[in-house]
Amino acid sequence: MTTTYKLPVGPLHVALEEPMYFKIDVQGETIAGLDITAGHVHRGIEYLTMNRNFIQNITLLERVCSLCSNSHPTTFCMALEQIAGIDIPPRAEFLRVIADETKRVSSNLFNVAILAHIVGFDTLFMHVMETREIMQDVKETIFGNRMDLAANCIGGVRFDLDTERKSYLGAQIDRVIPLVGKIHKLYLTDRTILSRARGVGVLSKSDALELALVGPVARGSGVEYDVRKKAPYAAYDQLDFEVVTGSDGDVWSRALVRIQEAEVALDLLRQCLQKMPEGPICASLLPEVPAGEAIAKSEAPRGELIYYLRTNGSDRPARLKWRVPSYMNWSALPLMMKGNKIGDIPMIVNSIDPCISCTER
Amino acid sequence: MWQLVLLKNLLKGPATEAFPFGEATTPAAYRGRVAFDPSACTACRTCQYVCAAGAIHFEERPDGLRFTLWHNSCVFCGMCQHYCVAKAIHLTTDWHLSHEQARKYEMVEEGWVPFRPCLQCGELMLPATPPLMRLAYRGDSKEIEALRHLCPKCRQTRAAGRNS
Numbered sequence A: 001m002t003t004t005y006k007l008p009v010g011p012l013h014v015a016l017e018e019p020m021y022f023k024i025d026v027q028g029e030t031i032a033g034l035d036i037t038a039g040h041v042h043r044g045i046e047y048l049t050m051n052r053n054f055i056q057n058i059t060l061l062e063r064v065c066s067l068c069s070n071s072h073p074t075t076f077c078m079a080l081e082q083i084a085g086i087d088i089p090p091r092a093e094f095l096r097v098i099a100d101e102t103k104r105v106s107s108n109l110f111n112v113a114i115l116a117h118i119v120g121f122d123t124l125f126m127h128v129m130e131t132r133e134i135m136q137d138v139k140e141t142i143f144g145n146r147m148d149l150a151a152n153c154i155g156g157v158r159f160d161l162d163t164e165r166k167s168y169l170g171a172q173i174d175r176v177i178p179l180v181g182k183i184h185k186l187y188l189t190d191r192t193i194l195s196r197a198r199g200v201g202v203l204s205k206s207d208a209l210e211l212a213l214v215g216p217v218a219r220g221s222g223v224e225y226d227v228r229k230k231a232p233y234a235a236y237d238q239l240d241f242e243v244v245t246g247s248d249g250d251v252w253s254r255a256l257v258r259i260q261e262a263e264v265a266l267d268l269l270r271q272c273l274q275k276m277p278e279g280p281i282c283a284s285l286l287p288e289v290p291a292g293e294a295i296a297k298s299e300a301p302r303g304e305l306i307y308y309l310r311t312n313g314s315d316r317p318a319r320l321k322w323r324v325p326s327y328m329n330w331s332a333l334p335l336m337m338k339g340n341k342i343g344d345i346p347m348i349v350n351s352i353d354p355c356i357s358c359t360e361r
Numbered sequence B: 001m002w003q004l005v006l007l008k009n010l011l012k013g014p015a016t017e018a019f020p021f022g023e024a025t026t027p028a029a030y031r032g033r034v035a036f037d038p039s040a041c042t043a044c045r046t047c048q049y050v051c052a053a054g055a056i057h058f059e060e061r062p063d064g065l066r067f068t069l070w071h072n073s074c075v076f077c078g079m080c081q082h083y084c085v086a087k088a089i090h091l092t093t094d095w096h097l098s099h100e101q102a103r104k105y106e107m108v109e110e111g112w113v114p115f116r117p118c119l120q121c122g123e124l125m126l127p128a129t130p131p132l133m134r135l136a137y138r139g140d141s142k143e144i145e146a147l148r149h150l151c152p153k154c155r156q157t158r159a160a161g162r163n164s
Helices: A045-050 A054-062 A071-084 A090-119 A122-142 A163-189 A191-197 A205-210 A215-220 A251-275 A325-337 A342-351 A356-360 B002-012 B046-050 B079-083 B101-106 B130-137 B142-148 B152-163
Strands: A004-009 A021-027 A030-037 A292-300 A303-311 A317-323 B034-036 B056-061 B064-070 B089-091 B108-114
Touching: A021 A342, A030 A325, A030 A342, A045 A054, A045 A317, A054 A071, A054 A317, A054 B046, A054 B079, A071 A090, A071 A292, A071 A303, A071 A317, A090 A122, A090 A163, A090 A191, A090 A251, A090 A342, A122 A163, A122 B002, A163 A191, A163 A251, A191 A251, A191 A342, A205 A325, A215 A251, A215 A303, A215 A325, A251 A342, A303 A325, A325 A342, A325 A356, B034 B064, B034 B108, B046 B056, B046 B079, B079 B089, B130 B142
Parallel strands: none
Antiparallel strands: A004 A021, A021 A030, A292 A303, A303 A317, B034 B089, B056 B064, B064 B108
């Protein structure tokens, strides 16, 4: 006889050390249903932004989340520039792509590393983290910090690549590409990874569309949606790349999409270095922002990030709201988990690469 | 396949830096401890305006301005450096910021920006720095240097006298 009971998971330490509380209905070892309780790290940042000027907010928004820290200020600046009618210089467009894609490589590698850690394959975890460390060094060398790049300002960017830094970045990309290629092959063929990730947490394409999922979670189920392609911003319309999709919709598929996207990101970085024009990096130092409203969106490492900004002619936002990719992707968990075993819970939670500090800001 | 990786790692040794027993690499762009140069500051207070953490404070006294930056509030975003036209503030590569709890109030960067008397009327004022004067007048001359030491009122009088 199987008994039905509720299993509390969290609020701490399910996959990543971030708080989210799950109440899971279990029949024996099998998951029957899921209830999510959020709100443990709510910090009221939307309100805080209304009490700070635009420039202070660039710094504040960079600290909404650590892994997609560059996507927040970039998208916020895009909204501001839309209202102020600023066209950022062509070189700045490429530099914004460089900042974003550098973060994407690190973020995606981090997630697949954690997958190996959950499996218990810590050798692979360390190996992927060691590869990621090269990108961390790139961030520190070019931007001055391992996580918060401080790359953006209203009207452009705050960093530039001279010949020396360009060749440094190029050399590091050349170092990382073969290593990521090897990681890709490992995740494709390794018995341990396959036995734990394949066929686990399956989500169909129709369900992904129904729930309006975004990012690698949607693309892992075959939904070909990428803001960089659908609504190109910065320099993405001048770069050559394909949207990566998976077909199985399981944990393995999503991990592979992330690895392939890291490879695409590295290729984009290389293209940027070749195609980047010379010129100014910032349009104006302290522009006036008139009253108005704007929506800006970008493809963060976890998916589509949308910013809504309303201004009233002062130097502070009248309202600022953002919808983060993880917010949409949480709703996939009940469908993914149903029918899987208790031991798969961390694998499935990690596979949506949830960002809790983003969701709850 | 991973056995190969393991073997390679065993041969290569640790991938991490040996700090504190060895040197830790610090790139030139690293954003660390903030340094303030009072001789270049014109007290426009833009750094204070853009500081998200509220780490920068100017205290106005009869004979000058006291600049204070709390490193324990600072988030090292570098906005102050980016917006400082006078180039009076910049982030150094010094990341040695750990300290005892008892020393927390000493983790500050301070500077004294004194007022100077106007060469004509003697009223206390803050002279513009030479780089700023070059920026404003697009050049450098003895006349411009002389204007620098006059208060706005005396500067006006002088300019009006020269034109008439």
